Amino acid sequence: MSLVTGLRCRECGKMYPVSPRVVCDCLAPLEAAYDVDGWRKALSREVIARRAPTLWRYREMLPLDHEPVTSLNVGFTPLVKAQRLAAALGCKSLWIKNDAVNCPTLSFKDRVVAVAINKAKEFGMETIACASTGNLANAVAAHAAAAGLEAYVFIPDDLEEAKIYGSAVYGAHLVRIRGNYDAVNRLCTQIAGEYGWGFVNVNLRAFYCEGSKTLGFEVAEQLGWRIPPVVVVPIASGSLITRIGKAFSELAEAGLLEPTPFKLIGAQATGCSPISVAVKQGGTAIEPQRPSTIARSLAIGNPADGYYAAKAILDSGGTAGDVSDEEIREGMKLLAETEGIFGETAAGVTIAVARKLLREGKMNPDEETVLCVTGNGLKTLDALVGHLDIGVTIRPRLEEFEAQVLRTAGSPAIAAN
Ligand SMILES: *Cc1c(COP(=O)(O)O)cnc(C)c1O
Ligand SMILES: [Zn+2]
Secondary structure (H helix, E strand, C coil), rough: CEEEEEEEECCCCCCCCCCCEEEECCCEEEEEEEEEEHHHHHHHHHHHHHCCCCCHHHHCCCCCCCCCCCCCCCCCCCECCCHHHHHHHHCCEEEEEEHCCCCCECCHHHHHHHHHHHHHHCCCEEEEEEEEHHHHHHHHHHHHHHHCCEEEEEHHHHHHCHHHHHHHCCCCCCEEEECCCCCCHHHHHHHHHHCCCEEECCCCCHHHHHHHHHHHHHHHHHHHCCCEEEEEHHHHHHCCCCCCCHHHHHHCCCCCCCCCCCEEEEEEEEECCCHHHHHHHHCCCCCCCCCCCHHHHHHHCCCHHHHHHHHHHHCCCCCCECCHHHHHHHHHHHHHHHHCCCCHHHHHHHHHHHHHHHHHCCCHHHHHHHEEEEEEHHHHHHCCCCCCCCCCCCCCCCCHHHHHHHHHHHHHHHHHH
16 A cells, blocks of 8 residues: 655655665655655545544555554544634634544644554564653553553653653653753664664654644645645644645645645744744744743754754744743633633643734734644643632532632622522
């Protein structure tokens, strides 16, 4: 079934056979190349519509040589029409792509791991691993458990508890590093070269990144096979935002939709904003930062795809923004209160950046916009502790309820008595 023709250098175009190889001889990253005519022959809207609602409905556009054998129930998350949030932000037409309910680990990372782990199986690897800011660790641990593979997850030692226990529970080996993600990633690059393990975002990165495209494929299909004019995407390493653009272009190449213009908007926390800073200056040169933000899942100070993300944003005519920790919490609350969706800190970043750019006139409120919610708020409760009104505690007595709940709430029920 394979329509993958090899790995192609993103700079010089040199082709390599499919293997766990990361960079070209020229040191630029490699990416999967496909038989585009094969897509046109194999795929149509009808063929895809008949398939199960998972990311594998686009399997010809993913870099596997065989049918997937594990991680079969991932993707096809809801695209929610967000009318109340649109009203709150003063814009016309807003959608939420809700990867907070992706299966099985409640983040967008289930997509990239589904593809990478199947590729690891094809390569005959028995151990998979990752350098993670949390969600990837959860996904690698869970998918490895279900596939019967060994997993090693490398994380900064100060992650949210839910993300630590949410990896440990699957029996993965946790390695907690004293240092930030960038230090973790450097160590993993050394280890990957030595032991032949499948590090999903290091030596399997070319395949991992392709999994990110499926979020874009789904959005286009869910909109009735069209490209949304604007997409707001949270950025860590820069893989997701880059691949959403690639997904739209590839759907057009495959003849599945009309190529229409779209703008990519990048969202970062101000405490880790290397890509946003570059884009705001109109450039693609990334100045690494030392991260300090409650949006731990996005805390990559030296992003692997930073240059490509900045370039994709600028080429699309889009822009980027960044927001403070306080604005991130407000974004999480606003999404929850208007749409009933509890996204993690990264979702707070997306919502708050959209709100800020709309206020500053850098996003057009009349343009239909998709906001990507990429992780679940139950994993980042720590960010909200001490910042929400969690009500009063009373004894189980009617007088106390009336005195402490109704009276303080100024309820008309009291007046009526
Ligand atoms: C990893 C992650 C992203 C985006 O990551 P990229 O490395 O830019 O692809 C976005 N949101 C959440 C919640 C994540 O865990
Ligand atoms: Zn090259």
